[in-house]
Amino acid sequence: PDMVLEVTKKHPATFLPLVPPIADRLLKESQRTGISLAGTGVAISGAMALPHELVVPFEAETSGYLVEGYGLSECSPVLMANPVADNRVPGTVGLPLPGTECRVVDPDDPTTDVAQGERGELIVRGPQVFSGYYGRPEETEEVFVDGWFRTGDIVTIDNAGFVRIVDRIKELIITGGFNVAPTEVEGVLRQHPAVADVAVVGMPSEHSGEEVVAAIVLESSVEDIDETAIREFARSILTPYKVPRRIFVVDELPKSLIGKVLRRQVRAKLLELSGEE
Numbered sequence: 001p002d003m004v005l006e007v008t009k010k011h012p013a014t015f016l017p018l019v020p021p022i023a024d025r026l027l028k029e030s031q032r033t034g035i036s037l038a039g040t041g042v043a044i045s046g047a048m049a050l051p052h053e054l055v056v057p058f059e060a061e062t063s064g065y066l067v068e069g070y071g072l073s074e075c076s077p078v079l080m081a082n083p084v085a086d087n088r089v090p091g092t093v094g095l096p097l098p099g100t101e102c103r104v105v106d107p108d109d110p111t112t113d114v115a116q117g118e119r120g121e122l123i124v125r126g127p128q129v130f131s132g133y134y135g136r137p138e139e140t141e142e143v144f145v146d147g148w149f150r151t152g153d154i155v156t157i158d159n160a161g162f163v164r165i166v167d168r169i170k171e172l173i174i175t176g177g178f179n180v181a182p183t184e185v186e187g188v189l190r191q192h193p194a195v196a197d198v199a200v201v202g203m204p205s206e207h208s209g210e211e212v213v214a215a216i217v218l219e220s221s222v223e224d225i226d227e228t229a230i231r232e233f234a235r236s237i238l239t240p241y242k243v244p245r246r247i248f249v250v251d252e253l254p255k256s257l258i259g260k261v262l263r264r265q266v267r268a269k270l271l272e273l274s275g276e277e
Contacts, residue, residue, distance in 0.1 A: 006035075008037060037062045044069050048260050051190075067084060067094065075128050082094030082162075096161070102157070105120050106120055122163070173212055185212060196220070213244055217253060225247075254269070
């Protein structure tokens with residue numbers, strides 16, 4: 001952050017690609033040092049969900065835009081982005097880029113579209129979509145259906161065409177026959193004042209296939225939590241089956257180099273802590 005801010009003094013970025021943790025660090029360092037980010041024109045975020053509570057102060061500080069885009073390595077790598085204009089829709093990943101087509105289908109039958117506005121798997125086609133995995137014909141066949149690429153992401157698309165990512169199919173928790181999106185539960189738990197960070201995963205259950213479990217990092221000023229109170233807080237917002245059955249307090253969450261929480265590693269650690277390996 002200090003290197004970016006040093007440059008910003010003389011030459012604010014016209015275009016600043018980043019990920020949410022970097023935007024957050026830049027904002028906090030700017031506020032700490034008094035070095036303004038003003039003049040930064042357009043910042044575009046990717047790789048993970050962009051919280052609205054970060055967008056508002058970042059745009060206030062820069063007087064520019066912070067918008068979210070979406071793509072995959074198989075798509076060169078961008079499929080859609082929010083407009084750099086006041087009609088952007090925070091919380092969505094925007095509109096398909098020119099020449100890009102997308103549909104929302106039943107994950108169990110990807111030849112069937114779901115109703116407008118309903119959740120389903122995003123499939124796409126366009127000039128940036130790859131032709132297949134080199135030397136891996138079987139894996140290639142698995143990700144294409146009638147020429148459309150299966151992203152593996154669960155989305156909704158509103159009437160204006162804005163796409164909202166709900167979760168990844170492989171990370172959905174299936175409990176008692178219901179699908180639970182970890183990001184939805186994480187978003188609720190982060191609203192609790194005692195929670196600094198959180199990851200939600202599915203763990204084995206004898207009765208319901210999987211149960212919703214949360215790993216929580218506490219705010220530095222909090223020494224301990226009342227698990228019941230946290231669950232009641234979640235219950236006041238979420239449908240009951242989405243409320244975590246168990247909560248683990250951890251010192252930190254495993255993350256990638258760009259700050260993305262590695263849920264598989266979280267799950268492995270929680271299985272170890274609970275003796276369920």
